[in-house]
Amino acid sequence: MKAIVHDQSGAADVLRLTERPVPEPGPGEVRLRVVVSGVNPTDWKTRSGGFGAVPGTEAVPNQDGSGVIDAVGDGVGGLAVGDRVWVTQAAYQRPGSGTAQEYTVVPVERVFVLPDGAGFDLGAAVGIPAGTAHRALTVAEDGPTRLGPGALDGRVVLVAGGAGAVGNAAIQLARWAGATVIATVSSDAKAALATSAGAHHVVRYGGGADVAAAVRAIVPDGVDLVVEVAAGANAATNAGVLKPRGTVAIYANNGDQPFDLDVRAYMGLNARLQFVLLYTVGWDKLRAAGDDINAAVAAGALRIGEDAGLLVHHFALDQTSAAHRAVEDGATGKVLITVADA
Template structure:
């Protein structure tokens, strides 16, 4: 089978296409014929050595993907050969199981049925972005631990970076769950994407954009219940200016790498909760619950991708995986997908 591999850290130039044997699933594992592989920032950061230097092991990149169950190992229930599925965290602690290859073998816990009518592109686009968004939306004190219609009714959510993949997912899931959704973006063009995703209100920051905190307070005078935060350092002062007492700031990234200076007195005065979000140490039970909720939103038609949903798609062939990684690393707006199998 064709696979993209690398055995050293570095730029996208370390990626190469090769032939590997088709792996067999062991007990509790599923083999998936990959149709589409999704690329996330975590993929290029891992490849470049951002999480530590590689040991020289041949590694297949990309955590997310979609395809068709090709074989199942002993003890696997709930999935059969021929089922359409999406997978996430495929390469976590399994360097040979990334989705940038024609077949991958992963533990059954990482495999979710793809709802009827959902395209493989959508299956490859959910994964890490959507589960991250789900986690951020379910960590507030007194808030829901699962998402469904009405779960966030009466709550106001600010999604920072509403045009990104996680931001887009957070907007769609929060709106589906009944929240009032405010998105902050860096340009009018990105504001149009956030609106397409379903944000009720969009606030633009940057040159000439005015006071973001005042704009948010004009929409929600008492402040917001929850912030889904992509740039903790840059937005620290803003977050304390717009969060309600007992509100929650769910931090899944620090884009821009500005140091996060924690003003203890301000956060303490607000009784605010700071919740950091990282899927790798979340636990499979919570990941499974998130995947099930995301599938429910997909089945309801409430989770979509593409221009009409505010998430433009960028397709690459498998032999152009390096270009796909470069696109994400360079900040492509939307979702980068690799067509592994032409359907």
């Protein structure tokens, strides 16, 4: 079978197309014929030697994907050959199981049945972005641990970076769950995307804009929860918009600005600062998130494409290096690799 591999860390050029034997599933595992592989920032960061990298090991990149089960190992229940599925964290602690190959074997707990009517592109796009968004939306002290219609009724959610993949999923899931959603973006084009995703209000940042004042003009009492992609750059803004006992769920620090806190301000708010990384959150929470994500997909509340506020960029398997470079260079939207025909 065709596979993309790398045996050293570095730039996207370390990725190469090769042939590997088709793997066999062991107990509690399924083999997936991959149709689409999703690329996330975590994939190029791992390839570059970051969290999850295993030095000296031939690795196959990409954690998310979708396809069809074509073999199951002993003890597998609830899934069968022929099932259309999506998978997330395929390569976590399993360097050879990434989705940038024609077949991969993964533990059954990482696999979710793709709802009827949902395409393979959507299946490959939801894993880490929607899982991260779900976690961010369910960590507030007095908030829900699961998402569904009504779960966030009466809450105000501020989504920083509303045109990105996680931001888009956060907007859609929060809107589905009943929240009032405010998104921040850096351009008019991104504002249009956040609006298409379902944000009730969009605030531009940059150019000296006072984001905190703009948010307070919309919701004078402040926001309950911030889904944060640039913790350092937005630390002061978040302190200025958060309600007492509010939560900032931090899943990235884009821009790498130092995360300097005004301790007195956050302490006065009794604020919760919650860091979000799916790799160590626990499979019980990830399974719950996957079930809620599937419910949103089945309800038509979680979509991709320009009309859903998430641009999609397609690459072929032999263009995986270019796909990684696109994500690393900050492509707006979702990068997908078509591995095989559906």
